[in-house]
Amino acid sequence: MKLTDTSLLEQMHISDVEIQNRMRLLGLDESALDLIAKQRGLIEEEVDGIVNRFYDIQTEVDEIASLIGDTETLSRLRIAQRRYITDLFLGVCDSDYVNNRLRIGMVHKRIGVEPKLYLSAVSTLKDLLFELLSVHLKDKQQLAATLSALDKLFYFDTTLIFDTYIASLVGEIELAKRKTEDYAKSLEQKVAERTRQLEKQTRLDGLTGIYNLRAVHDILHRELAVAQRRESKLCLVYIDLDNFKQINDSEGHLKGDEVLKCVAKILLASIREVDAACRYGGDEFCLILPDCDAHNAYLVCQKVIENFLQHYQHFSLSMGVVQTGPTRYYSDEQIIKLADQRMYQAKEQAGCSIFHAED
Numbered sequence: 001m002k003l004t005d006t007s008l009l010e011q012m013h014i015s016d017v018e019i020q021n022r023m024r025l026l027g028l029d030e031s032a033l034d035l036i037a038k039q040r041g042l043i044e045e046e047v048d049g050i051v052n053r054f055y056d057i058q059t060e061v062d063e064i065a066s067l068i069g070d071t072e073t074l075s076r077l078r079i080a081q082r083r084y085i086t087d088l089f090l091g092v093c094d095s096d097y098v099n100n101r102l103r104i105g106m107v108h109k110r111i112g113v114e115p116k117l118y119l120s121a122v123s124t125l126k127d128l129l130f131e132l133l134s135v136h137l138k139d140k141q142q143l144a145a146t147l148s149a150l151d152k153l154f155y156f157d158t159t160l161i162f163d164t165y166i167a168s169l170v171g172e173i174e175l176a177k178r179k180t181e182d183y184a185k186s187l188e189q190k191v192a193e194r195t196r197q198l199e200k201q202t203r204l205d206g207l208t209g210i211y212n213l214r215a216v217h218d219i220l221h222r223e224l225a226v227a228q229r230r231e232s233k234l235c236l237v238y239i240d241l242d243n244f245k246q247i248n249d250s251e252g253h254l255k256g257d258e259v260l261k262c263v264a265k266i267l268l269a270s271i272r273e274v275d276a277a278c279r280y281g282g283d284e285f286c287l288i289l290p291d292c293d294a295h296n297a298y299l300v301c302q303k304v305i306e307n308f309l310q311h312y313q314h315f316s317l318s319m320g321v322v323q324t325g326p327t328r329y330y331s332d333e334q335i336i337k338l339a340d341q342r343m344y345q346a347k348e349q350a351g352c353s354i355f356h357a358e359d
């Protein structure tokens with residue numbers, strides 16, 4: 001349920017029983033309220049004078065005058081204060097009366113009336129009413145009992161006004177806490193996202209954007225374990241650019257970079273989604289091909305060479321292919337070493353060449 005659908009009385013959980021309890025705590029009983037109500041006629045006659053004197057005294061204080069701010073606000077406050085004084089002398093502390101008092105506490109918090117200013121206003125009003133009653137009530141006993149009852153009623157009002165003031169403060173703190181928690185949560189999400197991005201970047205080669213050496217070992221280790229569990233084949237292809245040093249030396253480092261980037265692009269375009277293309281370092285690359293035998297790996301190598309030669313007719317690639325599984329498996333170090341050896345055997349041939357064998 002929305003706050004705007006409930007009264008302050010309900011929000012503050014103040015029931016009729018609680019009202020009676022508060023009155024009992026202050027010794028404010030029906031007879032005390034009756035004594036106050038007896039002065040209703042006198043108060044109705046004098047209320048305008050009391051309100052005028054009240055605001056003359058209050059606006060003498062700069063802090064209060066600047067809080068009120070302008071003449072229209074002062075007029076509205078005079079009307080509200082008139083109603084409050086006549087309400088006091090109705091001698092009825094029912095739920096309507098309590099709800100109106102609670103609203104005052106909330107409005108005070110909203111417009112920034114600090115408790116010290118509210119208490120000074122109560123003290124001023126009490127003095128004026130006590131003075132008036134002292135002039136008109138000749139029976140000393142009745143006067144003392146009426147002033148005592150009125151004093152208790154002021155205390156009753158003050159507890160209610162402070163309760164809503166405090167509840168309103170707590171509400172603001174909870175709102176600020178919720179905002180801070182939301183902000184912290186959004187920061188956590190940003191940090192987690194950034195961490196994921198950074199982790200990904202540490203696994204990618206800066207020049208070509210494909211997996212780097214660090215990632216090769218992780219991926220190969222994982223894929224070999226998966227292949228063993230499924231009893232499937234896996235191929236590793238080791239690729240090296242022939243005489244790459246000469247490309248750098250004769251055509252410049254930028255041209256060398258361009259060739260490396262082009263090879264990476266060709267590798268990515270030649271493999272399936274489950275495969276991985278990696279730059280092992282310098283001018284060396286490798287492909288990890290799960291669920292793939294040496295024959296199919298050979299076909300992938302041919303596709304890479306065909307594509308490469310369309311870009312660079314005068315350069316060549318050497319490739320070594322090793323299949324492992326489905327019955328016997330190499331370790332990651334063994335398969336890399338063997339693929340590297342086969343790549344060197346391929347290098348012994350002129351032009352682009354592939355060395356592969358059924359293991």
Ligand SMILES: Nc1nc2c(ncn2[C@@H]2O[C@H](COP(=O)(O)OP(=O)(O)OP(=O)(O)O)[C@@H](O)[C@H]2O)c(=O)[nH]1
Binds near residue numbers: 240244257
């Ligand atoms: N442009 C460029 N060159 C690089 C990069 N990383 C390594 N190199 C160069 O790659 C070359 C590799 O040379 P080598 O290991 O002798 O290999 P190669 O010239 O291909 O000789 P073979 O492997 O025997 O065919 C070296 O000159 C490195 O400086 C890079 O990121 N960009």
